[in-house]
């Protein structure tokens with residue numbers, strides 16, 4: 278069992294990476310593999326088509342998704358939003374029913390607005406959203422500061438444990454014959470027709 282961890286920061290080894298790494302370690306303790314996939318830096322360089330294609334292949338082999346983003350002006354990074362707009366359009370069938378959660382990192386404020394945007398991709402796509410015991414955020418301008426955020430680190434670890442539990446529960450359910458909900462074609466209207 279494996280989780281795809283999306284790093285939406287332009288920095289491959291910054292605060293978002295540090296938070297995702299805490300999640301990766303906690304997943305490993307629970308017997309779940311993971312892979313951090315750096316999206317933000319590559320989108321910034323103009324590699325959107327290649328990044329989306331690679332992520333769409335990766336998610337086929339994964340049982341869960343974590344999307345991490347720094348807070349930019351109280352929103353997710355523009356890079357991760359560009360990525361998610363394409364990724365969720367292309368890979369929706371492989372995302373559906375897989376547990377997902379978003380995390381954000383910021384210096385001071387704006388995380389809840391950022392998380393609100395990210396969580397909407399999951400709820401649009403029938404992905405069970407995993408929670409922790411507070412909003413999924415760490416604080417800091419540098420990885421060193423993030424590692425001093427004891428509450429944030431605990432939030433990341435609990436999130437990983439809850440994600441592990443849900444992934445394993447879904448797997449156990451499959452083995453005992455509980456079927457996924459039957460897929461229904463979407464009724465797509467502009468409210469009138």
Ligand SMILES: Cc1cc2nc3c(=O)[nH]c(=O)nc-3n(C[C@H](O)[C@H](O)[C@H](O)COP(=O)(O)O)c2cc1C
Nearest residue numbers: 286291292293347348349350351383384385386418
């Ligand atoms: C363009 C830009 C906008 C930012 N906006 C905010 C903000 O609204 N609130 C905040 O607390 N921090 C803000 N920050 C700081 C980052 O969110 C914060 O340092 C984050 O932890 C960086 O994560 P990273 O190292 O993964 O890129 C901003 C940083 C940049 C570069």
